[in-house]
Amino acid sequence: TPFPYTTRFRSANRSSVPTEDPDASITDHNGIVLGVAVSDEVDGTHYMASVGNDYALYVYNITGRVRRVWDNTIAHNGVIPCVAFGHGACSNRLFTGGWDSVIKVWNVATGDCVKELDYHQERIADLRVCSDGKWLVSSSADKNILLYAIEEDYKPIARYYCNDECKCVCIVGDEIAAGYASGVIRLWPLYKEGYISYVQRSEEHTSELQSRSA
Numbered sequence: 001t002p003f004p005y006t007t008r009f010r011s012a013n014r015s016s017v018p019t020e021d022p023d024a025s026i027t028d029h030n031g032i033v034l035g036v037a038v039s040d041e042v043d044g045t046h047y048m049a050s051v052g053n054d055y056a057l058y059v060y061n062i063t064g065r066v067r068r069v070w071d072n073t074i075a076h077n078g079v080i081p082c083v084a085f086g087h088g089a090c091s092n093r094l095f096t097g098g099w100d101s102v103i104k105v106w107n108v109a110t111g112d113c114v115k116e117l118d119y120h121q122e123r124i125a126d127l128r129v130c131s132d133g134k135w136l137v138s139s140s141a142d143k144n145i146l147l148y149a150i151e152e153d154y155k156p157i158a159r160y161y162c163n164d165e166c167k168c169v170c171i172v173g174d175e176i177a178a179g180y181a182s183g184v185i186r187l188w189p190l191y192k193e194g195y196i197s198y199v200q201r202s203e204e205h206t207s208e209l210q211s212r213s214a
Helices: 003-009 198-214
Strands: 033-038 048-051 059-060 068-072 082-085 093-097 103-107 113-117 124-129 134-140 144-149 155-161 166-172 175-180 185-189
Touching: 048 082, 048 093, 082 124, 093 124, 134 166, 144 166, 144 175
Parallel strands: 033 082, 124 166
Antiparallel strands: 033 048, 048 059, 059 068, 082 093, 093 103, 103 113, 124 134, 134 144, 144 155, 166 175, 175 185
């Protein structure tokens, strides 16, 4: 069978599988929780963030006893499907994407919104930060994937487009892996200094994006 483990589990006596009780139950959201993320260590602390269809963002200190450190009950003007913490030099940043087509950048410690990226034209589907904290990638219902240089004040430097809506995205090594509504997974080359075609296309598109958001 193609999925032998699944088959074995389904045929097993489920009552024999041990269950665990949660260490904590958090009931702050007034709706469906759509995204949860956990930070790297930030000044000796690990944080957890959650977002949902109630437009709210909650951030917790999860080092030791779980406690809420800040929240924004109207973090976006719409549903918030995705949340991600930064890594490396931007580990003190938190990123959220909303159905209002905006990506917001938050200071993890203070809760201040330090940047808004409004380059997409339709709702944000997903976003991720690469492991070294240099790149942010986002996908949207406008069928674009955008790559931002975090160290250059989140400048959009490359765009990846096809006539298919990207639902989820991540950075794997030197490629962007993207899952689409059609059922296809596409691997796109991550922007590098030598990709002249991407540089040229990016510069043209960046001018278009910046004039649109001005």
